[in-house]
Amino acid sequence: MSDTTTMTTPAHDEPADTTPILTIAGARAEIRLNRPRHLNRLLPDDLDALMQLFDTIETDSAVRVLVLTGTGRAFSAGFDLGKVAERAAADAAQPSAGAAFEVVANRLEDLKLPTICRLNGGVYGGSTDLALACDFRIGAEGCEMFMPAARLGLHYYKSGIRRYVSRLGVDNAKKLFLTAQKIDAREMLRIGYLTALVPMKRLDSEVDALANILAGNAPLAMAGMKRAINEFARDQLDEAAADQRARDSMQSAEINEGIAAFKEKRAPRF
Structure with missing residues (x-):
């Protein structure tokens, strides 16, 4: 039994089922x-x-x-x-x-x-x-x-x-x-x-x-903010870790590239 009782009838030309x-x-x-x-x-x-x-x-x-x-x-x-x-x-x-x-x-x-x-x-x-x-x-x-x-x-x-x-x-x-x-x-x-x-x-x-x-945004910054958002949603924020990530980002290669790209009016290359 699956979560839903809806089923389909296999067609002869359908590909075989596989794992993802x-x-x-x-x-x-x-x-x-x-x-x-x-x-x-x-x-x-x-x-x-x-x-x-x-x-x-x-x-x-x-x-x-x-x-x-x-x-x-x-x-x-x-x-x-x-x-x-x-x-x-x-x-x-x-x-x-x-x-x-x-x-x-x-x-x-x-x-x-x-x-x-x-x-x-x-x-x-x-x-x-x-x-x-x-x-x-x-x-x-x-x-x-x-x-x-x-x-x-x-x-x-x-x-x-x-x-x-x-x-x-x-x-x-x-x-x-x-x-x-x-x-x-x-x-x-x-x-x-x-x-x-x-x-x-x-x-x-x-x-x-x-x-x-x-895909074009800064991966480390996104990963850190995604983690903080999820932790906020769970009411389980690791404040020290979030603060450290924010401080680290201010001295990162990502922010240097982001600022340079903004000044040069081009897409950043992270």
């Missing part, structure tokens, strides 16, 4: 969830693969921005509760379904580089938190979301609930979690779940434009 696919082009990395036959439902192997891909991306200094998206007509149907719980039951060392997914979502949120979720379609269950863990979410018209935890009898993991509350507010978090009702793209934009909503034909150009902006 990583492509890197210049400063941009893209991870694509790749189980379109089942609306990119996430299996235990996918969670393992995502953790490995995050490590690969973060250790590549040339990569400045990550885009997360899905193959086909949906972003993701969420995690497969049955499969993840089955693996946990077979091996006591494995985390529960919620805990396994929680680790992945938290790791994504804590990536040093900025992240964009390209919502090419519906986003359901656990994948709604995966998208929330990204810094930006750009959705195509026609996308939708719902969080069916209450309908499934599942108490969601605490950091996922915290992300909903800190990003969407208490009232919206209650509505989404406690009613388990589906909302459309316009409502997703209204409550702040989406950063931007565009026609499908403009989705790639909108994502590209934001990715180019982020």
Whole structure:
């Protein structure tokens, strides 16, 4: 059983399902969830693969921005509760379904580089938190979301609930979690779940434009400010570390280049 009961019928010409696919082009990395036959439902192997891909991306200094998206007509149907719980039951060392997914979502949120979720379609269950863990979410018209935890009898993991509350507010978090009702793209934009909503034909150009902006900014400064913003949202700010990063930035190569570029009226080269 997955987070959502929506299923698709495999077409003969559909590609085989695989674990997430990583492509890197210049400063941009893209991870694509790749189980379109089942609306990119996430299996235990996918969670393992995502953790490995995050490590690969973060250790590549040339990569400045990550885009997360899905193959086909949906972003993701969420995690497969049955499969993840089955693996946990077979091996006591494995985390529960919620805990396994929680680790992945938290790791994504804590990536040093900025992240964009390209919502090419519906986003359901656990994948709604995966998208929330990204810094930006750009959705195509026609996308939708719902969080069916209450309908499934599942108490969601605490950091996922915290992300909903800190990003969407208490009232919206209650509505989404406690009613388990589906909302459309316009409502997703209204409550702040989406950063931007565009026609499908403009989705790639909108994502590209934001990715180019982020890739062109100072990586160390962005990483430090992203960390501080996330810590503020969790009410866990490391004040000493944030102060030290701010002081260090005033003597960094980044600020020297930024000031030089401003004076010379050119784009900075970080």
